[in-house]
Amino acid sequence: MSKIARYKPLVDQLAAEIREGRLPPGTRLPTHRRLAERHGLALVTASRVYAELEAMGLVSGEVGRGTFVRETAMSARQGVDQQAVAADLVDLNFNYPSLPGQADLLRGALRQLAAGGELESMLRYAPHGGRLHERACVARHLASRGLAVQPPRVLLVDGAQHGLAITAMALLKPGDVVAVDALTYPGFKVLAEAHRLELAAVPASGQGPDLDALERLCAKRRVKAIYAMPTLHNPLGWVMSESRRRRLVAIARRHGLLIIEDAAYAFLADDPSKGPPPPLAALAPETTVYVSGLSKSVATGLRVGFVVAPDAWVPKLERAIRATTWCTPGVTTAIACLWLEDGTVERLEAQKRHDAMQRQAIATHALAGLRCVRHPASYFVWLPLPEETRADLVTAALVREGVSVATAEPFATSAHVPHALRLALGSVGLENLRSALETVRRVVEAQSC
Numbered sequence: 001m002s003k004i005a006r007y008k009p010l011v012d013q014l015a016a017e018i019r020e021g022r023l024p025p026g027t028r029l030p031t032h033r034r035l036a037e038r039h040g041l042a043l044v045t046a047s048r049v050y051a052e053l054e055a056m057g058l059v060s061g062e063v064g065r066g067t068f069v070r071e072t073a074m075s076a077r078q079g080v081d082q083q084a085v086a087a088d089l090v091d092l093n094f095n096y097p098s099l100p101g102q103a104d105l106l107r108g109a110l111r112q113l114a115a116g117g118e119l120e121s122m123l124r125y126a127p128h129g130g131r132l133h134e135r136a137c138v139a140r141h142l143a144s145r146g147l148a149v150q151p152p153r154v155l156l157v158d159g160a161q162h163g164l165a166i167t168a169m170a171l172l173k174p175g176d177v178v179a180v181d182a183l184t185y186p187g188f189k190v191l192a193e194a195h196r197l198e199l200a201a202v203p204a205s206g207q208g209p210d211l212d213a214l215e216r217l218c219a220k221r222r223v224k225a226i227y228a229m230p231t232l233h234n235p236l237g238w239v240m241s242e243s244r245r246r247r248l249v250a251i252a253r254r255h256g257l258l259i260i261e262d263a264a265y266a267f268l269a270d271d272p273s274k275g276p277p278p279p280l281a282a283l284a285p286e287t288t289v290y291v292s293g294l295s296k297s298v299a300t301g302l303r304v305g306f307v308v309a310p311d312a313w314v315p316k317l318e319r320a321i322r323a324t325t326w327c328t329p330g331v332t333t334a335i336a337c338l339w340l341e342d343g344t345v346e347r348l349e350a351q352k353r354h355d356a357m358q359r360q361a362i363a364t365h366a367l368a369g370l371r372c373v374r375h376p377a378s379y380f381v382w383l384p385l386p387e388e389t390r391a392d393l394v395t396a397a398l399v400r401e402g403v404s405v406a407t408a409e410p411f412a413t414s415a416h417v418p419h420a421l422r423l424a425l426g427s428v429g430l431e432n433l434r435s436a437l438e439t440v441r442r443v444v445e446a447q448s449c
Contacts, residue, residue, distance in 0.1 A: 014029075050067050089399065092406075093427075125326060129156060129321060134333055139154050147308065157321060159293050162324065163292075163305045166321055177223045179214055182414045201414035209228070225259070230248075232266055237373060238375070261280045262291050263290060269377060288310075302332055360381075380422055385419040385421065
């Protein structure tokens with residue numbers, strides 16, 4: 001029997017030992033070289049054994065640490081890409097922040113629309129990018145965020161994720177290289193996979209991406225675009241300084257990069273005394289597509305987003321809207337514009353900033369003693385785990401305690417996936433949140449012993 005043929009039974013043997021618990025989660029497996037020597041294999045064949053086990057979700061290889069048995073009771077992709085959390089679990093996976101009385105706001109808005117004279121028009125197709133008065137309404141809202149823009153450059157879409165999707169469809173091609181943070185929004189990873197884009201990871205450096213590393217990447221690779229969250233990064237919570245933003249813009253101009261600016265959580269970082277630094281789209285309007293929406297600031301079910309783009313790109317983006325959803329639904333667009341105009345969105349954003357700060361205060365107390373990375377007004381906490389503590393074992397233990405959390409895996413774009421948790425704070429009541437976070441601290445401390 002050839003050496004190539006002999007490795008298959010070894011894969012089956014190790015897989016059986018893992019599934020039957022004879023190799024428990026967290027076990028460090030022999031090095032590739034030791035495995036090769038033990039079974040009389042070539043080193044490349046031993047590497048293939050571990051590659052197949054990793055593809056099966058049974059082990060994980062970690063740079064500088066080795067190969068470990070995974071917790072197979074959990075999904076290999078445990079985290080925010082899962083669409084459902086069991087009813088008996090406290091959900092710290094997803095953020096769908098809601099405030100008391102929002103359902104009454106919706107009832108009132110529907111009554112107001114019913115009493116108006118535009119119901120008939122809501123039953124017909126709208127222009128692909130939205131009606132001009134709707135685009136003007138969003139433009140006025142964006143001006144309050146430091147982004148002055150003419151209405152024809154604004155496009156209405158079915159939520160920020162749809163805005164990202166049409167940007168990729170209209171302005172990028174399969175195989176294009178997109179620079180992204182080493183930890184980034186999982187929805188963009190899914191989108192990149194669907195559009196066959198290559199993601200090139202840029203490590204973090206303080207409150208933002210390592211711009212020296214970005215410069216080196218652009219010098220080595222033909223990078224087409226950069227995807228950035230400069231104002232309240234998900235999951236790390238940073239707000240990039242204006243000087244960093246200006247340097248990023250300079251790099252983009254020097255290398256001809258498209259900038260995709262995701263501002264979904266930017267409303268939480270609004271400091272009434274001075275406001276956040278200007279959006280990238282204000283600093284480089286000729287090369288930036290700005291994407292945001294009302295899912296986080298108002299309600300996840302209100303699928304109204306908006307895209308701002310240079311004039312030359314608007315027709316391409318309108319064609320992508322036509323190819324995907326044709327236009328935003330008339331009723332939800334009308335509600336969104338009504339709430340933008342009468343101040344409801346502004347009030348909800350202020351209330352959610354206050355709510356998020358309350359939740360962060362609870363997290364400060366409940367997670368005392370653990371290292372936390374977060375913004376003081378964000379709805380999430382990034383929790384790097386202590387040395388030698390494995391995220392898959394922590395998440396499995398938390399599920400047994402009735403708490404569901406996300407690991408770093410859905411966020412990671414580099415080969416190295418850190419052992420960390422991302423805790424979403426916005427989806428449970430304050431008392432349940434306090435109890436759940438105390439459980440997180442207890443389990444992490446127990447796993448670290």
